[in-house]
Amino acid sequence: MLRLLNLLAILLLSSSCLANNSQDELTIIYSNDLMGELEPCG
Amino acid sequence: MLLDAGNLLFAQDRQSELLQQDIITAKGIYEIYEQFGYQAIGVGPYDLTAGLAPLLELSGGVPWVSSNIVTKKGDYIFQPWLLIDLGQHTIAIIALTGAPRKMSDDYQLLDWRESLARVLAQISSDADVTILLSSLELNVNKQIAEHFTDIDLVFTANRRGGNRPPKLLGEALVSQVQSRGRYLGVLTVPTGKDYLKTAYQNPDGFRHRLIALHPSLEKSEPIDRKIVEIQKEISKVGKRAKFQPVRNTELELAPKAPGSTTLMSHESCVDCHQETVANWIRSPHGQSYQALLDKKQQYNLRCLPCHVTGPDNSAVPYSQETLLRKPDNRLLRLDADLLAVSCIACHRGAGLHAETNGELRYLEDVTAELCISCHSSERNPEFKFVEMTAQLPCKR
Numbered sequence: 244m245l246r247l248l249n250l251l252a253i254l255l256l257s258s259s260c261l262a263n264n265s266q267d268e269l270t271i272i273y274s275n276d277l278m279g280e281l282e283p284c285g
Numbered sequence: 286m287l288l289d290a291g292n293l294l295f296a297q298d299r300q301s302e303l304l305q306q307d308i309i310t311a312k313g314i315y316e317i318y319e320q321f322g323y324q325a326i327g328v329g330p331y332d333l334t335a336g337l338a339p340l341l342e343l344s345g346g347v348p349w350v351s352s353n354i355v356t357k358k359g360d361y362i363f364q365p366w367l368l369i370d371l372g373q374h375t376i377a378i379i380a381l382t383g384a385p386r387k388m389s390d391d392y393q394l395l396d397w398r399e400s401l402a403r404v405l406a407q408i409s410s411d412a413d414v415t416i417l418l419s420s421l422e423l424n425v426n427k428q429i430a431e432h433f434t435d436i437d438l439v440f441t442a443n444r445r446g447g448n449r450p451p452k453l454l455g456e457a458l459v460s461q462v463q464s465r466g467r468y469l470g471v472l473t474v475p476t477g478k479d480y481l482k483t484a485y486q487n488p489d490g491f492r493h494r495l496i497a498l499h500p501s502l503e504k505s506e507p508i509d510r511k512i513v514e515i516q517k518e519i520s521k522v523g524k525r526a527k528f529q530p531v532r533n534t535e536l537e538l539a540p541k542a543p544g545s546t547t548l549m550s551h552e553s554c555v556d557c558h559q560e561t562v563a564n565w566i567r568s569p570h571g572q573s574y575q576a577l578l579d580k581k582q583q584y585n586l587r588c589l590p591c592h593v594t595g596p597d598n599s600a601v602p603y604s605q606e607t608l609l610r611k612p613d614n615r616l617l618r619l620d621a622d623l624l625a626v627s628c629i630a631c632h633r634g635a636g637l638h639a640e641t642n643g644e645l646r647y648l649e650d651v652t653a654e655l656c657i658s659c660h661s662s663e664r665n666p667e668f669k670f671v672e673m674t675a676q677l678p679c680k681r
Binding site: 267268269270271272273274275276277278279280281 | 292440
C-alpha cells in the first residue's frame with residue numbers, strides 16, 4: 244500500500260539528484276502501479 | 286526526473302460501487318503527484334477505469350502521456366510524447382497504454398508498432414535519451430526493447446511484475462518497481478547516445494537502487510494534510526450512502542436465514558466457546574473495526590471488507606473474497622455484532638454448527654488461501670500463514 248506520507252523522501256531525493264545531475268548523467272526516479280492506494284486502512 | 290509508468294489512479298479496471306470514492310482518491314493522488322513534481326505519467330489501463338473524463342479533468346501540472354490512445358478519428362487524446370530539456374540534454378518521454386478489460390466507445394488503442402514508428406519518427410532526432418513508459422505485457426516490452434533501438438530506457442507498469450532491477454533487453458534498460466507504492470526506483474545513466482548504449486554493456490555503466498517506502502520514513506505535513514482531506518471526503522460519501530434508503534434489490538440479495546440475526550456473529554458461539562470468544566474479542570480480528578474507527582476509515586468501502594463480517598446472514602457465509610471483489614453499501618449498514626472479523630469469517634460451516642447447537646461438527650479447515658484474501662502480499666507482505674495462525678488467540 245502507498246506510503247505517500249513518506250514521499251517526502253522523493254522530494255529530498257529529487258532535490259539531491261537534480262543537484263547531482265551532471266552534464267554527463269541523468270537520474271530518474273520512477274514508480275508504477277500505485278493502483279489508487281492512499282493509506283493503510285487500519 | 287520523476288516519472289510514473291502508469292496504473293496510478295484505480296485498483297480495478299472496471300467500475301464498481303466504489304467509483305465515487307475512488308474518483309475522490311484519484312484526484313487527491315494526482316494533486317499530490319503535482320506537489321512532488323512528477324514530470325510525466327504514462328496512462329495505464331487501470332487509469333481508464335472511470336473513463337476518459339476524469340483523466341482529462343486531471344490535466345494540471347503533470348502531463349498524461351500515451352502514444353497509442355486516439356479518438357475514433359485517429360487524433361491523440363493525451364500527449365503522445367514530451368520533450369523535456371534538462372541542462373544540456375533533451376529527454377523524450379513516450380508511453381504505450383495496455384488494453385483495459387472493458388474499453389469505452391470514445392477512444393481506441395493503436396497497434397504499438399504503428400504508434401512507436403509514428404512517434405519515434407517525430408522525436409528521435411531531437412532527443413538525447415528516449416524513455417518509454419509502458420503498461421503493455423512483458424513479452425511485448427521485450428520485443429519493443431529488442432526492435433526499437435531508438436528507445437534507451439523502458440519503465441513498465443505490470444502490477445504483478447514485482448521489483449525488476451534494470452535489465453538490458455536489446456539496447457534498452459527495462460525496469461519497474463513493485464506495485465502499490467512500496468518502492469521507488471532510482472536509476473542514473475550517462476547521457477548522450479554514444480555513451481548510453483556502451484554503458485549498458487558494462488555492469489558499472491549505470492547505477493540503480495530501490496528505495497523501500499517504509500512507514501518509518503519521515504512524514505510530510507502538507508501531504509499528511511492532503512491525505513486527511515481526501516479521507517474526509519471519502520467518509521462523507523460513505524456516510525451519505527449509509528443513510529440512503531435501502532434499495533429493494535439489496536433486501537433480495539440478503540435473505541435472512543432461519544434463526545436470530547446474530548447467527549453470523551460471535552454471539553452465536555459464545556455460549557459454548559466462552560474462553561475462545563473472550564480471547565478473540567481482544568485479538569486484532571476482534572478489534573478490526575475499532576482499527577478503522579481509530580483512523581476514521583469506518584465509511585471507506587475499500588477498507589471495510591477486511592474489517593467486518595459479511596452481511597449475507599445465511600449458513601453459507603458471504604465470502605471475504607466476494608466482499609473484496611464487490612464491496613457494496615451493505616457493509617455500511619451492518620449490525621453492530623458483525624463489525625469485526627468474527628468466527629464465521631474464518632470458520633466455514635460455523636453457521637450450521639451453531640444452528641444445530643453443535644451437533645453438526647464439521648468445520649472447514651482454515652486455509653492460507655482464505656487468509657490471504659485479506660492478508661495479501663500487497664496489503665500484508667509480512668504475513669506468514671503458519672506462524673500467524675499459530676498465534677491466533679481463538680485457538681487457545
